[in-house]
Amino acid sequence: MDFLENIREGLRSIRTNLLRTVLTSLIIAVGISSLVGILTAIDGIQSSIDNSFAGLGANTFDITQGEEMGIRIGGRRRKVFGPILYREAQEYKQRFGFGATVSLSTMVTGTAQIKYESKKSNPNVSVTGVDENFFAVKSYKIQDGRNFSANDISNSTNVAILGAEIATNLFGTTKPVGKEISVLGSKFRIVGLLERKGNLTGGGDDRQVFIPIETARQLGGNRSLSFGITTSVPGLNRVELLMDEARGLMRLIRKDAITQEESFQVERADAVSQNFKEINEQLTLGGLGIGFITLLGASIALMNIMLVSVTERTQEIGIRKSLGATPKRIRQQFLIEAIVICVLGGLAGLVLALVFGNVVSQLISQGTASFIVPWGWMIIGIIVCVIVGLLSGFYPAWKASRLDPIEALRYE
Numbered sequence: 215m216d217f218l219e220n221i222r223e224g225l226r227s228i229r230t231n232l233l234r235t236v237l238t239s240l241i242i243a244v245g246i247s248s249l250v251g252i253l254t255a256i257d258g259i260q261s262s263i264d265n266s267f268a269g270l271g272a273n274t275f276d277i278t279q280g281e282e283m284g285i286r287i288g289g290r291r292r293k294v295f296g297p298i299l300y301r302e303a304q305e306y307k308q309r310f311g312f313g314a315t316v317s318l319s320t321m322v323t324g325t326a327q328i329k330y331e332s333k334k335s336n337p338n339v340s341v342t343g344v345d346e347n348f349f350a351v352k353s354y355k356i357q358d359g360r361n362f363s364a365n366d367i368s369n370s371t372n373v374a375i376l377g378a379e380i381a382t383n384l385f386g387t388t389k390p391v392g393k394e395i396s397v398l399g400s401k402f403r404i405v406g407l408l409e410r411k412g413n414l415t416g417g418g419d420d421r422q423v424f425i426p427i428e429t430a431r432q433l434g435g436n437r438s439l440s441f442g443i444t445t446s447v448p449g450l451n452r453v454e455l456l457m458d459e460a461r462g463l464m465r466l467i468r469k470d471a472i473t474q475e476e477s478f479q480v481e482r483a484d485a486v487s488q489n490f491k492e493i494n495e496q497l498t499l500g501g502l503g504i505g506f507i508t509l510l511g512a513s514i515a516l517m518n519i520m521l522v523s524v525t526e527r528t529q530e531i532g533i534r535k536s537l538g539a540t541p542k543r544i545r546q547q548f549l550i551e552a553i554v555i556c557v558l559g560g561l562a563g564l565v566l567a568l569v570f571g572n573v574v575s576q577l578i579s580q581g582t583a584s585f586i587v588p589w590g591w592m593i594i595g596i597i598v599c600v601i602v603g604l605l606s607g608f609y610p611a612w613k614a615s616r617l618d619p620i621e622a623l624r625y626e
Contacts, residue, residue: 225554226284226549227523227547228554231523234519234523235555235558237406238515238516238519238555238559238560239556239558239559240556240559240562241512241515241516241559242509242512242516242556242558242559242560242599242602243361243559243560243562243563243566244512244562245501245505245508245509245510245511245512245513245559245562245563245569245602246505246559246560246564246567246595246598246599247562247563247564247566247567247570248504248505248508248567249291249501249502249504249505249508249509249567249595249598250505250563250564250567250568250571250588250591250592250594250595251500251507251566251567251568251571251574252491252500252504252505253498253501253502253505253571253591254460254567254568254570254571254572254575254586254588254591255570255571255572255574255575255578256497256498256575257571257575257586257588258571258572258574258575258576258584258585258586259575259590260494261575261584261586262313262499262575262578262584262603267305268274269412273446273447273448273449273450273453274351274445274446274447274482274483275444275445275447275453275456275457275460275480275481275482276442276443276444276445276479276480276481276482276483277306277442277443277444277445277460277478277479277480277481278298278440278442278443278465278478278479278481279295279296279297279298279300279440279478279479280295280475280476280477280478280479281295281479281582287366290577296477296479297438297439297440297441298442298443298468298478299438299441300318300320300360300439300441300442300467302432302441302464302467303318303361303441303442303443304318305467306443306445306460306463306464307465309463309467310459310460310463312447312448312452312456312459313447313448314443314445314446314447314448314456315350315351315445315446316347316351316443316445316446317344317345317347317351317352317443317444317446318344318345318348318441318442319342319343319344319345319348319363319427319428319441319442319444320342320343320427320430320431320434320439320440320441320442321340321341321342321343321439322341322342322343322398322425322430322433322434322439323340323341323398324338324339324340325337325339326337326339326340326341326397326398326423327339327530328380328384328395328396328397328423329396330384330385330393330395330396333383333384335383335384336383338420338421338495339380339422339423340418340422340423341397341398341423341425341430341433342422342423342424342425342430343424343425343426343427343428343429343431343439344362344424344425344426344427344430345362345426345427346361346362346363346364346366346367346369348424348444349424351363351444351445352444352447354408354419354582355408355409355410356375356406356407356408356409357378357391357408358363358391358406359375359391359404359405359406359407360405360406360407361375361406361435361457362375362405362426363426365425366405367426367427367428368424368428369428370428370429370431371426371429372400372401372402372403372425372431373402373403373404373405373425373426374395374397374402374403374404374405374423374424374425374427375404375406375407375408375423375424375425375432376390376395376404376406376407376408376422376423377406377408377419377420377421377422377423378407378408378409378410378411379410379420379421380420380421380422380423381407385489388406390407391404391405391406391407392404395423396423397423397433397603398433398601400433402423402425405572406418408424409419411464415590428566444483445460451594453482457480459571460480461476461480464476464478464480508576509602511558512602512605513602513605513606515557516552516555516556516603516606516607517609517610520548520551520606520607520610520611521558521609521610521613522548523548523610524548524549524610524613524614525584527614527615528622529620529622529623531544531614531617531618531619531621532617532619532621532622532623532624534565535617535619535622536619536623537561541615541616543613544611544614544615544617545611545612545614545615546611547577547611547614548607548610548611548614549603549607549608551597552603552604552606552607552610552611553600553603553604553607554603555603556599556600556602556603556606557596557599557600557603558600560596560598560599561596563595564592564595564596567591567595568587568588568592569622571586571588572585572586581587592596615625
């Protein structure tokens, strides 16, 4: 009964000093919202990353032009190996078996301006040449129209498949399939439209125009294009083994000497996602650090306010002690007040954190992140509020319980 009476006394005191309670709770709310909000945003971003790369599959790996980073006097040095030539990529595609599906691609330019009648896109469009396997291997979904056919590839047909952003900018709500656009000075007929991806690279996947790979070679002219190779293998348990096979075959094709390092890079498609996860782990630690510092400031502010409250209620404490209240009961009352104030502020902070975290993750992921309700972080937030209340209220409660009732009654 004493404990319930202390709770009632604590709530009564909070109602009596409502303005102070609200201001103190706001301090705690800021601390909790900064902690849980940052962690919610990080979880939302990670969710978007997982969604973006889930379609690529863990059974896919890429082979690209190799680079070597080194250190020399005066700064860093980057050695770029020769491009992967078309004949090398084709030889790999023909010779690599194991039931794998191989796709070839090459970027003609990343700064093209696409034209349709009087409309023009921004000059930041990537024009990429691909084969008939590219969209299946890379998990692009065709929303309207069709994929490139074998005849489109072999005959260097001027057909194109558009990313969603380009289609929206040039055609609005009009159906683009069947229309003609100008790409690098040549006319192309649109045969397909891709679903929007809206990934973390700033929507780069939606800002691409895909053309047949043989057509891309012609548009490239005399430039030495480098070709990327994507290999999708059956079964996760064989990925590492077949990556080694791919390295051996590419070394043979590119005539890399035994003592020479590889002139190309082989990387799993999900390696990018893993890199993002490692970065997110560091961000989580940073978020915890920021939240801790904010809560430390909030707890100090709460302790100061509770000390002021003890000073203002010195006579009240003296009256209660003279009527038989024990130091334990006085101590419990002030601790309960501190905990209730912290929990009220924490609940408000969790609501703010939920909104803030999801808005940030939506902005960064361009709307692809799922709405996150971080139950784990929210429960931890409430526990932290109770702990902060105990720590911040302990000294003021101890001080109140040690007051001499006679001296307290004389206090003015």
